[in-house]
Amino acid sequence: MKKLVSTFLRFAATSALAVLAVFVGWRLWVYYEEEPWTRDGRVRAEVVSVAPDVSGLVSEVLVHDNQRVRKGDVLFRIDRERFDLALRQAEATLEGRIAALEVTSKDLTRYRTLDARNNIAVSKQQVENVTGTQAQAKAAYDQALAERDLARLNLKRSEVRASVNGLMTNFELRPGNYVLAGKGVAALIDEDSLHVDGYFEETKLPLIHVGDRVAVRLMGESQDLYGRVEGIAGGIEDRDRSSGANLLANVNPTFNWVRLAQRIPVRIALDPTPSDIRLVAGRTATVVINPSNGGKPKFSIFSW
Structure with a gap:
């Protein structure tokens, strides 16, 4: 009897282990081959190159590296003395052009009045000359006005x-530095554009749709973030194809028995993020998509 019980227990234990192994293998197969998730995710953001529109010496710096700024905040000032002088010069030139335009306009009015009365003292040629002079004065006035506006x-x-x-980053500008128009001096991370790009195998794309709920876990964090699929990339670079010297396609031959699935970027818009989680552009993340319903996806031990 004891031998029979012992045999039964061994058989039951073996069967339980076999069932457990089959279940674990099935779950691994589902997660790795069917369900859309990836450990290849990155926090991304638009980066604005901070560059002055005019050249000059920096007279004042109002922010520091890694400081959070709002749209419209003054970051630094360029010495304005030269620009003040240029504006004053442009305004003086404009005043002279206004005076000249007024004189020529009055002359033109007077000559046209005399011409309308058939005054023999005024010829058609004189009227045309005054008209041309007034047009030149008007053009000079318009140019001076544009130069004044440019100086402003x-x-x-x-x-x-x-x-x-x-957030300002890599900002090392100091008063006294000379900056050039159009040359970047720092990077500004657009926090309103922070999102996650998940790079999914192309075999999982049929299970991913715009609007699907997404769970994101940043490396080093225990708290999950949530969001939704905002878009799927429309194309990636074909590294096996290039243009030859005669502009014909140059395709590299391959001899691979195993084809590796390409990674397709999927853009994920995040829900409001908890204040204790720091979103830094470039951080790595694991991304899980729930294509079946609108509930929040959950991480499995097999997805991390």
């Missing part, structure tokens, strides 16, 4: 402001 714009642009809400 340059003076305004001597203050460099933040174009988006974000």
